Amino acid sequence: MATTHSAEKEFGGALGATCIPVFLPLTVLYLLSVCRSPAASVLQWPPPLPPAAQLWDPLAAVLVVGWITLQSFLYLLPIGKVSEGLVLRDGSKLKYPINGFHALSITAVLLIVCLWLGMPLGYLFELILPLAVCAIGVSYLLSMYLYIRSFWAPQHALSLGGNTGNPLYDFFMGRELNPRIGDFDLKYFCELRPGLIGWVVINLGMLMKEVELRGSPSLAMQLVNGFQLLYVTDALWNEEAVLTTMDIVHDGFGFMLAFGDLAWVPFTYGLQAMFLVVHPQSLSTLGAAGIILLNGIGYYIFRKSNSQKNQFRRDPTHKSVAHLETIATATGKRLLVSGWWGFVRHPNYLGDLLMALAWSLPCGMSHILPYFYVIYFTILLIHREARDEKHCRAKYGLAWDTYCRRVPYRILPYIY
Numbered sequence: 360m361a362t363t364h365s366a367e368k369e370f371g372g373a374l375g376a377t378c379i380p381v382f383l384p385l386t387v388l389y390l391l392s393v394c395r396s397p398a399a400s401v402l403q404w405p406p407p408l409p410p411a412a413q414l415w416d417p418l419a420a421v422l423v424v425g426w427i428t429l430q431s432f433l434y435l436l437p438i439g440k441v442s443e444g445l446v447l448r449d450g451s452k453l454k455y456p457i458n459g460f461h462a463l464s465i466t467a468v469l470l471i472v473c474l475w476l477g478m479p480l481g482y483l484f485e486l487i488l489p490l491a492v493c494a495i496g497v498s499y500l501l502s503m504y505l506y507i508r509s510f511w512a513p514q515h516a517l518s519l520g521g522n523t524g525n526p527l528y529d530f531f532m533g534r535e536l537n538p539r540i541g542d543f544d545l546k547y548f549c550e551l552r553p554g555l556i557g558w559v560v561i562n563l564g565m566l567m568k569e570v571e572l573r574g575s576p577s578l579a580m581q582l583v584n585g586f587q588l589l590y591v592t593d594a595l596w597n598e599e600a601v602l603t604t605m606d607i608v609h610d611g612f613g614f615m616l617a618f619g620d621l622a623w624v625p626f627t628y629g630l631q632a633m634f635l636v637v638h639p640q641s642l643s644t645l646g647a648a649g650i651i652l653l654n655g656i657g658y659y660i661f662r663k664s665n666s667q668k669n670q671f672r673r674d675p676t677h678k679s680v681a682h683l684e685t686i687a688t689a690t691g692k693r694l695l696v697s698g699w700w701g702f703v704r705h706p707n708y709l710g711d712l713l714m715a716l717a718w719s720l721p722c723g724m725s726h727i728l729p730y731f732y733v734i735y736f737t738i739l740l741i742h743r744e745a746r747d748e749k750h751c752r753a754k755y756g757l758a759w760d761t762y763c764r765r766v767p768y769r770i771l772p773y774i775y
């Protein structure tokens with residue numbers, strides 16, 4: 360099978376794949392500019408766009424290239440265990456280093472040393488637009504490289520969804536499933552390392568900027584930094600679980616993921632911290648306690664449900680999952696219908712969304728901008744749920760319909 364021309368196209372098909380790579384990078388720059396402006400209003404007209412000269416700084420290029428090089432070096436360190444991914448179409452399994460948490464810890468030590476040596480981390484606030492421009496540039500270059508090299512990949516190594524023959528669509532979705540340079544897995548590396556760790560480093564930069572401006576970090580800033588650091592640490596601590604996600608198993612590596620991982624995540628997921636630098640908020644102890652509780656509940660649901668499914672998929676006879684009720688499917692795999700996965704069909708999304716809300720609340724109610732993440736994330740997860748449902752229906756057929764009847768709500772009980 361050379362191409363999958365007949366495959367149903369996602370993300371608005373060829374038109375979506377042409378517009379999104381232009382629209383989303385501009386959205387990143389727009390959001391960052393509005394966030395730093397005193398009004399921080401998305402309704403401002405004309406929008407507070409920076410002059411072109413403010414978009415480029417050679418220091419930003421050095422930092423972005425240096426950062427990706429450092430994270431690549433940490434990825435290659437022979438520490439931590441090596442795990443196998445799921446079985447590929449040719450029957451083989453790839454090996455992946457599980458040393459993301461080590462990379463985060465070493466990065467943290469390096470940052471402490473840099474701060475101790477007097478490095479002005481708060482300067483990231485001034486440099487944020489050129490940094491974002493460079494990260495967008497790198498994601499474009501990487502996607503072009505990925506597209507070109509995919510023509511040398513064997514058929515079984517191509518993704519089913521990104522191999523339609525339409526160059527723009529395939530560039531966007533990604534033709535090759537697991538592009539590697541030797542043992543270096545480009546998709547797996549980008550998914551968890553430079554962008555995700557970069558996000559919390561930028562957050563810390565915003566905290567340091569606040570210290571420069573006001574003498575100490577505000578409670579709101581501490582909460583945003585703490586919550587998002589917990590999220591990133593959790594992702595790297597449970598790195599192995601990423602090997603079974605849709606992105607690694609199903610999606611090709613193209614512009615969508617390259618840009619998402621390298622530019623979208625680090626420069627939009629932490630908008631709240633940047634907002635707080637320019638728009639300080641006072642937060643009562645009671646308010647903070649309520650927000651911490653919300654984040655705690657969200658995290659608990661997110662972690663427990665993800666771990667339950669991962670454990671069940673790895674070893675269904677394990678004592679923590681063996682008692683759960685399941686239904687059989689024609690593929691031989693079973694579906695959980697009790698426990699977290701009997702509560703709603705995507706309990707992990709519910710927990711993630713509660714956390715997203717908790718990250719925005721410290722920014723108060725006066726502006727919509729710090730709520731960008733929770734709004735975007737709701738749309739992303741509803742769309743992702745629909746994509747996953749389509750895959751599962753195709754994979755499990757009648758058993759999936761039975762599961763949907765047994766567990767009628769997708770994300771939010773009695774509502775959706």
Ligand SMILES: NC(=O)C1=CN([C@@H]2O[C@H](COP(=O)(O)OP(=O)(O)OC[C@H]3O[C@@H](n4cnc5c(N)ncnc54)[C@H](OP(=O)(O)O)[C@@H]3O)[C@@H](O)[C@H]2O)C=CC1
Pocket residue numbers: 603604605606661665668671672692693694695696700704705707708711743747750751762
């Ligand atoms: N912060 C961010 O930007 C993002 C975060 N996420 C988070 O990543 C995490 C992973 O999400 P994602 O990869 O979308 O998908 P999920 O972890 O929800 O996995 C979906 C898969 O789980 C399996 N499954 C579904 N229902 C059952 C069941 N009842 N019993 C057993 N297995 C079942 C199916 O695969 P199979 O049967 O083949 O095993 C299905 O394809 C989530 O917590 C999500 O919130 C996701 C996207 C972006």
Ligand SMILES: CC(C)=CCC[C@@H](C)[C@H]1CC=C2C3=C(CC[C@@]21C)[C@@]1(C)CC[C@H](O)C(C)(C)[C@@H]1CC3
Pocket residue numbers: 383550551555590593594601604606615616618619620623624
């Ligand atoms: C708008 C746009 C370009 C979207 C691309 C989507 C990507 C940003 C997301 C797709 C799936 C993701 C995951 C995470 C980050 C965002 C992307 C790349 C994730 C690494 C975040 C941390 C979580 O704990 C996770 C490991 C479960 C998660 C995996 C999916």
